[in-house]
Amino acid sequence: MTAAVQVDGVSRVFGSGAGRVVALDDVSLTVAAGQFVSLIGPSGCGKSTLLRLIADLDAPTAGSVQVFGRPAREARLAHEYGIAFQQAGLLPWRTVRANVELPLALAGMGRAGRRERAEHLLALVGLADFAEHFPDQLSGGMQQRVAIARALAEEPSLLLMDEPFGALDEMTRERLQTQLLRICAETRAAVVFVTHSIPEAVFLSDRVVVMSPRPGRIREVAPVTLDRSGSLEDLDALRTDATFFDEIATVRAALLEGVSLAQAEGAG
Numbered sequence: 001m002t003a004a005v006q007v008d009g010v011s012r013v014f015g016s017g018a019g020r021v022v023a024l025d026d027v028s029l030t031v032a033a034g035q036f037v038s039l040i041g042p043s044g045c046g047k048s049t050l051l052r053l054i055a056d057l058d059a060p061t062a063g064s065v066q067v068f069g070r071p072a073r074e075a076r077l078a079h080e081y082g083i084a085f086q087q088a089g090l091l092p093w094r095t096v097r098a099n100v101e102l103p104l105a106l107a108g109m110g111r112a113g114r115r116e117r118a119e120h121l122l123a124l125v126g127l128a129d130f131a132e133h134f135p136d137q138l139s140g141g142m143q144q145r146v147a148i149a150r151a152l153a154e155e156p157s158l159l160l161m162d163e164p165f166g167a168l169d170e171m172t173r174e175r176l177q178t179q180l181l182r183i184c185a186e187t188r189a190a191v192v193f194v195t196h197s198i199p200e201a202v203f204l205s206d207r208v209v210v211m212s213p214r215p216g217r218i219r220e221v222a223p224v225t226l227d228r229s230g231s232l233e234d235l236d237a238l239r240t241d242a243t244f245f246d247e248i249a250t251v252r253a254a255l256l257e258g259v260s261l262a263q264a265e266g267a268g
């Protein structure tokens with residue numbers, strides 16, 4: 001089966017001379033179709049850069065990125081992606097509903113279908129009552145939820161998310177994490193998800209990619225084995241399950257090891 005994402009020997013260097021930054025150095029990663037993969041690591045280790053390369057918002061200095069077997073550019077033009085980044089990136093002159101409908105309108109979907117889908121998505125992220133509001137009438141967290149609804153609009157086969165829940169309060173964050181898992185199970189979308197939270201990465205992911213900075217590298221890919229096949233209540237119950245805490249400890253150890261290895265190499 002074709003991988004959702006195939007990153008081969010990718011490097012990305014910014015600047016030159018004294019200002020040269022090796023944001024990514026020879027990074028390779030495969031994300032299978034339907035798989036949920038998180039990128040975690042200290043600030044500046046290249047998580048966002050890697051996501052932007054997969055999204056074709058930037059081009060690698062060396063190496064290649066394939067999405068569903070074709071170059072990232074082609075995949076983007078074929079609307080394979082849904083993207084939700086740190087900044088919600090909503091159009092301020094459009095209502096919440098119109099923002100969510102935008103990708104559907106661009107894809108040529110009729111008015112009634114668009115409206116129905118937008119209502120469903122806004123209900124999913126808990127914003128059904130805010131459809132006629134404008135983005136600047138919402139809190140940052142609510143804007144982020146609109147961006148998530150928009151990213152899901154076209155039922156993409158690949159979702160790229162850069163700390164989408166970072167600005168949310170803990171309860172909303174947990175609710176959206178659970179909903180995201182449900183949506184992914186329904187749509188079988190693959191997800192590449194950047195986060196600073198180890199529990200979030202563990203709760204959501206089939207695999208957690210641990211990165212380290214200067215130069216940005218993949219240190220370890222930790223598989224997570226949690227049974228996410230149950231109901232929404234079962235999923236929530238996982239948060240207090242011993243296996244969840246065991247997996248957190250494993251990823252945490254990998255992260256600490258990655259950082260100390262990077263420091264040792266930097267010193268050497």
Ligand SMILES: Nc1ncnc2c1ncn2[C@@H]1O[C@H](COP(=O)(O)OP(=O)(O)OP(=O)(O)O)[C@@H](O)[C@H]1O
Pocket residue numbers: 014015021022023041042043044045046047048049050216
């Ligand atoms: N457009 C750019 N021009 C110059 N340097 C850049 C650019 N984008 C990223 N960098 C550098 O590349 C490195 C990796 O940045 P990136 O944003 O990918 O890290 P990150 O792991 O996502 O960090 P954070 O967790 O803080 O968001 C950093 O040193 C950053 O300064």
